[in-house]
Amino acid sequence: MDLDLRLVRAFVAVAEEEHVGRAAERLYLSQPGLTKQIRRLEGVLGVRLVERQGRGIRLTPAGEAFVVEARSLLRRAERAVAAARRAARAHGGEVLVGFVPPIPGPVSVRLAELDVPLELRRVDWHRRGELLGGGEIDLCLLPLPIGPGPFRHIVLWREPRVAGFPTRHRLAGRSELSIDELAEEPIVDLPTHREYWCVDPRPDGRSPRYGPLVHSVEEMLEVVSQGRAMCITSASVAEFYRPPGVVFVPILDIAPAEFAVVWHPDHLTDAAAEVRRRLAPSPETS
Incomplete structure (x- = not known):
């Protein structure tokens, strides 16, 4: 049996989103187009993979079994493509x-x-x-x-870590500061590496006060500009983005940010x- 990987990828997106509309947006497809792809895949397999549940969808038992192998199939396909391209790059x-x-x-x-x-x-x-x-x-x-x-x-490369504040913050006019001065300041929360970028725990052993969770630099800077929390980032981020409404101050007594290959x-x-x-x-x- 020949499986079209585009159909498999469409099904995995629907399974992960549990909603045809959201999956269609993720894949840059129309909802009717995505629905047709799922029906085509079901026709090839000879089984129902999804069924409606309220405004969303749920997987049938066949769909639950297939999605596990489908993810594995897509990963293997990606590795095969990567191996071919890597060999071509190495040869050239x-x-x-x-x-x-x-x-x-x-x-x-x-x-x-x-x-x-x-x-x-x-x-x-x-x-x-x-x-x-x-x-x-x-x-x-x-x-x-x-x-x-x-x-x-x-x-x-190593460079200072800096604290980001809204322009009217009480510490925004400082030329430098210490990490202890941030003890009572809410800091943006991060999904990964919060111990490093939020300096948790602080030198006194306590955790900082966490503010909103962000998932990108852009989200982080927007939260800071609104005055909802401060942030700690690298000097390069401060220089590269230069966001309006945000001021950066070097932190003297923590390890510098490091950039690596x-x-x-x-x-x-x-x-x-x-x-x-x-x-x-x-x-x-x-």
Whole structure:
């Protein structure tokens, strides 16, 4: 039996969203078009996969069983594509470098000076491990920490961490401050690495007061500009975004932010290793 991966991907989206409309938006399809794809897949398989439940949908027993294997099938297909592309890049000496913006200025300068076939691709923070682990990118430039996994990294740049405040905040006019001065300030909550970026626990052993949960830099800066919470970020983020209504003040007594080149040891080609070497002539490897 030949399965069209587009139909499988459509079904997985519907299963995850539990709603045809939301799944259609996610896939940039019309609702009738997505419904037709699900019906076509059911026709190929000879079973019902979904059924209506109120305003949404639910999976049938056949759908529950199929979605597990469907996700696995899509992952295997992505790995197969990545392996072919990685082999082609390696044969041609090309290197695909992902990056989580912003790239600090000195690192950008080093990239510009490289005389090797190089492609830069912006990646979503939440997919960096998936893309590196699957070999879809050869290297990734991103801020630390990176979390658990088999990845290795070399620190390329260090810079101060800064506190972000709305312009009328009582600390906005300061030239510098200490982390203890933020003890009573609500700070934006983060889904990952909150211990590092929120400095939790603080030097006195207590946790900070958490404000709204955000999922992107843009959301974080909007919350700060509204005065709902402050934030801690890197000097490069402050320089790159320069959001109206937000002021940044260096924090003197916490470790600096670090920006690194990261790779998966199983997917490091000779060309990628050379790019890594040139980016960090005096490496600090972890």
